[in-house]
Amino acid sequence: MTAAGVRGAPEVVCAAVGKTFATGAGPLAVLEPRDLTLAPGSVTALVGPSGCGKSTLLRIIAGLERPDPGGSVLIDGDEPLAVRRRGEMAIAFQDASLLPWRTAAGNVALAQRLAGRPADPARVSALLRKVGLAGFERARPAQLSGGMRQRAAIARCLVTEPRLLLLDEPFGAVDELTRRRLNIELPPLWSGTSTTTLLVTHSIPEAVLLADRVLVMSPRPGTILADLPVALDRPRRMQHLHSEEFTRLVERVGALLGVDQYAADEG
Amino acid sequence: MLRTVLGWVMAVGLWELVGRTLLAGRHLVGTPSGIVAKLVDNAEVYGRGLWFTTREAALGYLLGNLAAVALALLVVLLPGVERLVLRFALVVYCLPLVALGPLLRLVYGFGDGPQITLAAFAVFYLTLVPLLVGLRAVPQSWLDLTATYGRGRWTTLVVIRARASLPYLMAGLQATVPAAFLGALVGEFTGAERGVGVLSILALRSLDTDGLWALMLLSTAVSLLGYLLVAWAARRLAVEQPTVLLSTPGHGRGRSASERLLRALGGILVTTSVVLAAWVGVFAVTGLNPYFAKRPWDVWDWLVSSPESGAHRDELLTAALETAAVAIPGYFAGLLLGVVLATLFSLSPRLRRALTPVAVALRCVPVIAIAPLLVAALGRGAFGTAVVVAIMTFFPTLVSCLYGLAQLPGQVADVFATYATPSTRVLLLGRLPAMAPAFFASARIAAPTALLAATVAEWLATGTGLGNMMAVDAATSRYTSLWSTVVVVTLVALAAYALVEAVERRVLRVVAPEQLRW
Numbered sequence: 001m002t003a004a005g006v007r008g009a010p011e012v013v014c015a016a017v018g019k020t021f022a023t024g025a026g027p028l029a030v031l032e033p034r035d036l037t038l039a040p041g042s043v044t045a046l047v048g049p050s051g052c053g054k055s056t057l058l059r060i061i062a063g064l065e066r067p068d069p070g071g072s073v074l075i076d077g078d079e080p081l082a083v084r085r086r087g088e089m090a091i092a093f094q095d096a097s098l099l100p101w102r103t104a105a106g107n108v109a110l111a112q113r114l115a116g117r118p119a120d121p122a123r124v125s126a127l128l129r130k131v132g133l134a135g136f137e138r139a140r141p142a143q144l145s146g147g148m149r150q151r152a153a154i155a156r157c158l159v160t161e162p163r164l165l166l167l168d169e170p171f172g173a174v175d176e177l178t179r180r181r182l183n184i185e186l187p188p189l190w191s192g193t194s195t196t197t198l199l200v201t202h203s204i205p206e207a208v209l210l211a212d213r214v215l216v217m218s219p220r221p222g223t224i225l226a227d228l229p230v231a232l233d234r235p236r237r238m239q240h241l242h243s244e245e246f247t248r249l250v251e252r253v254g255a256l257l258g259v260d261q262y263a264a265d266e267g
Numbered sequence: 268m269l270r271t272v273l274g275w276v277m278a279v280g281l282w283e284l285v286g287r288t289l290l291a292g293r294h295l296v297g298t299p300s301g302i303v304a305k306l307v308d309n310a311e312v313y314g315r316g317l318w319f320t321t322r323e324a325a326l327g328y329l330l331g332n333l334a335a336v337a338l339a340l341l342v343v344l345l346p347g348v349e350r351l352v353l354r355f356a357l358v359v360y361c362l363p364l365v366a367l368g369p370l371l372r373l374v375y376g377f378g379d380g381p382q383i384t385l386a387a388f389a390v391f392y393l394t395l396v397p398l399l400v401g402l403r404a405v406p407q408s409w410l411d412l413t414a415t416y417g418r419g420r421w422t423t424l425v426v427i428r429a430r431a432s433l434p435y436l437m438a439g440l441q442a443t444v445p446a447a448f449l450g451a452l453v454g455e456f457t458g459a460e461r462g463v464g465v466l467s468i469l470a471l472r473s474l475d476t477d478g479l480w481a482l483m484l485l486s487t488a489v490s491l492l493g494y495l496l497v498a499w500a501a502r503r504l505a506v507e508q509p510t511v512l513l514s515t516p517g518h519g520r521g522r523s524a525s526e527r528l529l530r531a532l533g534g535i536l537v538t539t540s541v542v543l544a545a546w547v548g549v550f551a552v553t554g555l556n557p558y559f560a561k562r563p564w565d566v567w568d569w570l571v572s573s574p575e576s577g578a579h580r581d582e583l584l585t586a587a588l589e590t591a592a593v594a595i596p597g598y599f600a601g602l603l604l605g606v607v608l609a610t611l612f613s614l615s616p617r618l619r620r621a622l623t624p625v626a627v628a629l630r631c632v633p634v635i636a637i638a639p640l641l642v643a644a645l646g647r648g649a650f651g652t653a654v655v656v657a658i659m660t661f662f663p664t665l666v667s668c669l670y671g672l673a674q675l676p677g678q679v680a681d682v683f684a685t686y687a688t689p690s691t692r693v694l695l696l697g698r699l700p701a702m703a704p705a706f707f708a709s710a711r712i713a714a715p716t717a718l719l720a721a722t723v724a725e726w727l728a729t730g731t732g733l734g735n736m737m738a739v740d741a742a743t744s745r746y747t748s749l750w751s752t753v754v755v756v757t758l759v760a761l762a763a764y765a766l767v768e769a770v771e772r773r774v775l776r777v778v779a780p781e782q783l784r785w
Binding site for chain 1: 406408409411412413414415416417418422426427430
């Protein structure tokens with residue numbers, strides 16, 4: 001069940017969004033201009049090889065990067081900056097990007113403060129418990145494992161109840177076993193809420209498992225090769241990894257990206 | 268424990284023996300017994316002098332570091348002014364402190380003002396540079412985090428940069444403890460009424476070697492104490508060691524050579540205008556007496572347009588060549604000695620472990636305190652001055668190189684270990700290239716310091732070179748000449764710094780390109 005139409009989740013409309021970087025050796029096109037709409041409450045995965053511009057697209061949607069002239073991003077009709085200023089956006093980064101001098105709880109509380117919300121320690125510890133960090137509220141990032149740091153980072157994203165959640169390779173820095181656990185445990189915390197989600201990943205199984213819709217991107221300059229709906233019910237569980245739909249989609253995406261045997265290796 | 272105590276007892280005993288026999292009458296090293304006797308006999312005089320010097324150094328330290336922090340914050344909030352601020356700060360760092368002493372004394376009158384100001388000048392740049400590195404050495408994703416919630420520079424500064432730069436600030440605060448002493452001592456050497464520097468000059472005049480040693484050890488002890496205090500504070504704040512070493516900002520990436528040259532020339536032009544404007548402006552606002560507070564046009568007149576300017580230039584050139592003849596060999600000897608000793612130490616882990624605490628202590632020696640000592644020991648000729656310069660260069664180079672040699676990443680060291688590479692080859696292929704950023708950072712800072720050391724020694728003793736010229740100018744109220752010499756010395760120091768930086772960029776582009784971009 002997609003959460004389409006849930007009240008509060010915004011629609012993201014990208015029009016003619018492309019990106020060219022100026023380098024010493026001349027302009028470098030990373031992203032071909034194109035239109036893209038994220039339905040309210042949907043979870044969309046962008047999957048593609050390294051350097052295909054998928055993170056750039058995410059950063060443009062966040063407004064952290066400008067699209068080339070002529071392109072625009074509107075979130076329910078608003079500029080991204082306006083959405084950020086209202087504290088309605090959250091981004092999870094590849095490395096958890098926790099501030100090393102703050103505790104786990106302190107890092108989560110920081111997002112509340114940055115978003116201009118009143119401090120709410122009860123909510124912070126409740127959320128830490130939900131992501132599986134009960135008892136680690138006062139631990140500093142250096143004392144946490146990679147997976148635990150990502151859990152804290154996700155808690156930091158969710159504490160402000162964002163309307164737009166952008167996940168930039170959120171599990172890219174953890175080992176494969178941890179990644180699978182996090183893929184199952186964490187998404188229920190945000191899917192089904194009034195949140196529109198964009199996930200950038202280079203893991204095909206992760207994209208299929210987490211998303212309602214998978215956009216497959218080509219190598220640089222990035223363009224969208226395929227737009228595949230995912231017909232798996234929610235909540236997603238381990239069993240889905242062995243379903244026919246899952247296997248079919250993983251193989252399909254793998255074929256589009258030219259990764260032979262991908263399903264055999266990873267699925 | 269017992270072995271350590273025995274070792275120290277033997278070392279002191281040997282020192283006493285050598286001092287009493289081989290080196291007796293050479294005025295080079297005092298004997299431990301003589302030094303202790305001096306300390307006891309002059310406890311009150313030395314104690315008072317030390318108190319004055321420490322107070323000057325502490326006040327200058329405070330003011331200089333506050334100025335550095337304020338400027339760093341300004342740069343972070345207004346990134347456009349960074350190059351200008353850094354250049355201006357470098358000009359201040361390159362000013363010849365010896366000449367500023369008497370000039371400031373004319374402004375402030377009697378008292379500690381000049382020494383405090385000089386201490387602040389000596390401190391300021393050394394804190395500003397690492398602090399700026401620290402304020403900028405923040406992962407992009409931390410900045411994105413504040414941006415995610417639509418927050419601007421101010422929030423980023425308060426929530427992220429301020430704390431992230433703390434290790435760098437603390438490193439700067441530690442390194443500037445001896446620098447503050449240096450500034451205060453130079454001020455005292457050049458005409459103050461009281462303090463350790465004044466006592467040193469008196470001891471120098473009476474060839475009181477034990478007294479010179481006692482005063483030098485006292486300054487070092489206080490400086491070391493200050494250093495340990497800051498280090499303790501850093502530990503209390505749970506500050507980690509900074510990873511990037513004092514690197515200059517990477518300019519001109521992706522630009523052509525002619526474009527870079529144009530930008531550099533433009534930068535020099537802008538900096539020169541700002542310095543000149545500040546010079547004229549400050550004098551106009553404070554209404555300093557033009558009898559001693561010469562303006563840029565007076566200097567121009569003296570150096571370029573007056574009928575006697577040719578003779579003036581010849582005089583200056585002769586003095587500059589004399590100074591160069593001691594400063595350049597001294598500088599390179601100091602660098603070489605530092606690298607060679609650090610390298611030797613690095614080949615023996617036992618030696619390295621034993622010497623690391625010594626290196627920390629060496630870092631705290633306000634080396635300038637040794638200048639009178641060396642002048643007394645080695646005579647008033649060029650050799651003594653060159654040795655002062657060499658030692659002044661050597662200490663920071665040794666400490667930086669020891670640090671740099673340890674910067675080879677563990678995994679790379681493991682690669683060498685995989686092939687059982689002999690340690691000399693690891694040194695050549697791994698450790699020396701890994702050392703380059705630290706070496707150059709210290710060589711760059713040491714270039715103006717070498718000039719300072721040379722001019723201080725000349726001022727104190729030799730009767731030659733730019734230092735002597737400034738001393739004579741100050742004593743005979745030839746203020747136009749003094750100001751012109753200040754300008755020339757500053758320009759020479761800047762040129763030396765720029766030259767080392769150019770070599771640094773060449774080398775780092777090969778061995779450590781990551782140091783050039785931040």
